[in-house]
Amino acid sequence: MFDVSREEITEGSLPRALVLLSTPLVAQYFVVVIQQVVDVFWVGRLGENAVAAVGLVLPLVGLAMVPSHISTVGSQVLVSQRVGADDSGAARRVAVNAAVVGFVLQVVAFVLVFLFASDVVGLLGASEAVVPLAVTYLTVYVAGSIPSGVSDALEGGFVGSGDSRAALYVNVTAVVVNAVLDPFLILDTVFGSDLLGVGLGIFGAALASALGFTTGLLLAATMAFRGNYTFSLSRADVSFDRGDVRELVGVGGPSAGQNTARQVARLLVIAIVSFVSGAAGLAAYTVGARIATVAFVPAQGLGQAATSVVGQNLGARKPERAQTAAWLAVGIAAVGLGLVGAVQWFFPATIALLFVPEITPRGLELSTAYLQILAVGYWALGVIYTIEAGFNGAGRTRVSMVSTMLQYWLVRLPIAAVGALVLSYGVFAVFWGVTISNVVAALGLCGYFWYATRGGMLDRAADDAAG
Numbered sequence: 086m087f088d089v090s091r092e093e094i095t096e097g098s099l100p101r102a103l104v105l106l107s108t109p110l111v112a113q114y115f116v117v118v119i120q121q122v123v124d125v126f127w128v129g130r131l132g133e134n135a136v137a138a139v140g141l142v143l144p145l146v147g148l149a150m151v152p153s154h155i156s157t158v159g160s161q162v163l164v165s166q167r168v169g170a171d172d173s174g175a176a177r178r179v180a181v182n183a184a185v186v187g188f189v190l191q192v193v194a195f196v197l198v199f200l201f202a203s204d205v206v207g208l209l210g211a212s213e214a215v216v217p218l219a220v221t222y223l224t225v226y227v228a229g230s231i232p233s234g235v236s237d238a239l240e241g242g243f244v245g246s247g248d249s250r251a252a253l254y255v256n257v258t259a260v261v262v263n264a265v266l267d268p269f270l271i272l273d274t275v276f277g278s279d280l281l282g283v284g285l286g287i288f289g290a291a292l293a294s295a296l297g298f299t300t301g302l303l304l305a306a307t308m309a310f311r312g313n314y315t316f317s318l319s320r321a322d323v324s325f326d327r328g329d330v331r332e333l334v335g336v337g338g339p340s341a342g343q344n345t346a347r348q349v350a351r352l353l354v355i356a357i358v359s360f361v362s363g364a365a366g367l368a369a370y371t372v373g374a375r376i377a378t379v380a381f382v383p384a385q386g387l388g389q390a391a392t393s394v395v396g397q398n399l400g401a402r403k404p405e406r407a408q409t410a411a412w413l414a415v416g417i418a419a420v421g422l423g424l425v426g427a428v429q430w431f432f433p434a435t436i437a438l439l440f441v442p443e444i445t446p447r448g449l450e451l452s453t454a455y456l457q458i459l460a461v462g463y464w465a466l467g468v469i470y471t472i473e474a475g476f477n478g479a480g481r482t483r484v485s486m487v488s489t490m491l492q493y494w495l496v497r498l499p500i501a502a503v504g505a506l507v508l509s510y511g512v513f514a515v516f517w518g519v520t521i522s523n524v525v526a527a528l529g530l531c532g533y534f535w536y537a538t539r540g541g542m543l544d545r546a547a548d549d550a551a552g
Contacts, residue, residue: 094169094247094397099410103417106249106390123260125375127267128290132443135287137364138218140371141209144352149198149227151344152190153234156183157241159337162480163329164245164316165393169400177322180242180309182329184235191234198227209356215364222291229295232302239305245393246316251308259301266293336480343486350493354501354515361505362451362512368444369451369512372437377459380425381466384418388470395478404543411475411534418467426463433457455516462520465527472530475538479546484537488530497522 094102128135160183167176206219236255243251270289283289309318358366391414398407429436437444437452444452469488476484497518504514 094394099394099406099413102394103387103390103410103414106244106247106393122375122379123264123267124290124294125371126439127271128287129442129444130272131286133364133368133445133448134212134214135218136371137367138215138287139222139290140367140374141215141355141359142206142219142223143371143374144348144355145198145202145205145223146226147348147351148345149194149223150191150230150233151341151348152194153187153230153237154341154344155190155334155337156187156234156238157337158340158477158482159183159186159333159335160238160241161245161389161392162336162396162477162482163332164242165247165396165478166400166480168246169397174322176242176246177316177318178324178326179329179333180239180245180316181318181322181324182326183238183241183333185325186330186333187234187238188231191231195227195231198224209352209359212364215367218287222287225288225291226294229291229298233298236298236302236305239309242309243316244389245396247393247397248316249390251305251316254308255301255305258304259297261297262300263293263297266296336482339483339486340477343482343489346486346490347493350498353498354518357501357505358512358515361515365445365448366451366512368448369437369455370515372452373455373459373516376429376436376456377463377466380429380459380463381422381470383421383425384467384470387414387418388474390414391471391474392478395475396480399479399543399547402547404547407478407543407547408475408538411472411478414471414474415468415531418471419464420467422467423464426460429460429463430457433460451512454513458513458516458520462523465520465523468527469523469530472527472534475534479543480549481537481542481546484530484533488526488533491529492522492526496525 094106125136125139128139160180163179164176167173167179202220202223206216206223209219236259240252240255243249267290270283270285270293271287273284285292309316311317355367355370358370362369391410394410395407398404398410433453433456434449436456437449473485473488476482500518500521501515504510504518505512508514
């Protein structure tokens with residue numbers, strides 16, 4: 086039902102193509118977010134310190150996953166362009182090389198985390214009760230990122246070819262495994278029985294995620310080599326190509342740089358939160374970050390679908406149609422997330438208590454404030470994820486990287502640091518810094534996309550992709 090052929094993407098109704106391609110992706114992202122929400126839900130039963138530990142290392146987890154962005158983004162962009170140019174053999178070969186790159190880079194990331202996690206986490210200013218929990222969660226979770234890096238590269242191949250169902254199936258499987266295992270691995274007592282709970286605490290939460298990632302990879306590989314999907318592989322496609330690797334790094338590298346800049350800035354922001362408000366502020370920041378992830382899921386799915394639609398239309402030498410697809414996605418995302426923000430504004434305390442029932446009064450106060458401040462800028466999050474698709478589909482991933490660096494380092498971090506540490510606004514300066522930076526980035530990206538398309542960016546990209 087959700088298969089979208091090359092002809093539909095390059096010649097049919099654009100709204101229909103975006104909806105059909107993005108629907109499984111939105112569902113996929115919701116499934117991934119459910120995994121994160123389930124983790125926080127069960128970890129919340131361990132207390133505020135455990136939630137603070139997870140929040141403390143979220144940017145470090147993101148940094149450790151950065152290498153996979155090279156293979157994932159590179160795979161989707163190059164596969165979509167080569168499918169649009171009707172070169173399916175080259176598209177399959179790119180996906181295989183992306184999987185190899187993803188595996189190697191994530192192994193390197195795990196080794197670095199294993200060696201230096203304790204030292205890095207110790208610099209973030211958390212209490213002695215939080216630090217060991219954070220190190221445990223980080224190390225085990227990143228071990229699970231190795232199969233996840235390979236799986237994500239294969240998923241990029243599926244989505245780039247116009248088949249977003251496979252990515253949905255992979256992520257549903259991974260999350261179901263994680264969600265089922267979480268209570269049994271984390272808690273001592275499940276459903277009133279101490280025979281069912283293993284009681285591994287925060288180690289169990291990370292282990293459940295790692296086992297879910299591994300299961301997802303097994304399914305992704307099975308679907309890729311079965312040959313029953315729009316995008317399929319065979320043994321003949323398994324070959325190493327230095328040219329493909331260079332292209333993958335060239336296209337995916339800026340995305341990795343973008344995420345590195347984002348996660349390092351988040352790490353510094355979290356250090357500020359830890360310094361000025363302790364475990365209560367970290368718990369509030371964690372709850373807000375997880376709920377925000379739920380909110381912008383539709384924009385992520387729509388943005389990924391738009392990347393494929395833009396890429397295939399450029400491969401088919403239809404730059405005006407690619408431009409229309411990008412702006413259409415932006416409009417849909419802005420309106421949709423604006424409505425989500427309105428709902429969150431009215432029920433922040435209920436949301437916070439759902440995730441951390443034993444949260445302290447100060448933690449609840451901060452969580453409520455942060456959820457409302459985030460809601461004000463949700464429309465901007467929708468714009469960012471979808472307008473970036475216009476650049477990424479054209480292979481201009483460097484634009485998103487530069488935008489992210491400016492968003493986090495020129496706007497968010499200075500507001501947080503100066504407001505919290507110099508002007509004494511405390512953690513509220515951090516909260517407002519997040520929303521203000523999102524709005525500035527959204528407006529700046531839209532302005533630059535309008536300018537770049539008038540200057541012939543998509544025309545040049547169409548010539549490069551088709552040639």
